[in-house]
Amino acid sequence: MLDFQATGRNLTGCLHDPEIVGGPNPQGRRTLGYWYRRMCPLPDLSCDYGVDYEITLSKACLDLEQKGYVDTESLRHYPSILFGLEMAMRHYEQGGWRHYDTPFSRGQAGIPINGLIWMGDYKYMLEQVEEKMKEGFRCVKLKIGAIDFDRELSLLKHIRTHFSAKEIELRVDANGAFTPRRRWIN
Secondary structure, three states: OOOOOOOEEEOOEEEOOOOOOOOOOOOOOOOHHHHHHHHOOOOOOOOOOOOOHHHHHHHHHHHHHHHOOOOOHHHOOOHHHHHHHHHHHHHHHHOOOOOOOOOOOOOOOOOOOOEEEOOOOHHHHHHHHHHHHHOOOOEEEEEOOOOOHHHHHHHHHHHHHHOOOOOOEEEEEOOOOOOOOOOOOO
16 A cells, blocks of 8 residues: 655656545445555556546456456456455455565565655755665665756766765666657766
8 A cells, every 4th residue: 555655746746645535334344445545546647547447446346246356357457456456356365465474574674676766856855865875775766857957967966976886876767757859868
């Protein structure tokens, strides 16, 4: 389930916690809101998010309840719903939330991946890099394209002067922020 610790910013705007739909169910059954939070569609980013998303999710949950299986063909254009329901079925079949008994699944260890640096002004992005370094990340991915290109290059140069390539691997994610001509950076 997505619970953003901070507002994330990308080219389409700001990402906040996904909205919850549906309401409490007096019978104690999982509500549409419960499942919706687990599908985590992001408005304007998820390929399957749209005006019919909640209707499709509601129908898929009802079909699953009535048929006892996930109708994968009818959900091909809704990968977040398909993935979410397939995972829910696996959890149900295994009688719990854990698929594997590992330090990660027990909550004892994280997965060593890059620390994500959300778009923002120069100072905010630099603060995030420094925080990720304190947290032990040795690879950071900066979402770029929202501020002046020269400022972003300056930020990357600043990071590199303070952290060597052995200390930190830098990755950038422009998500279509640049025109084809602008993508060629020497």
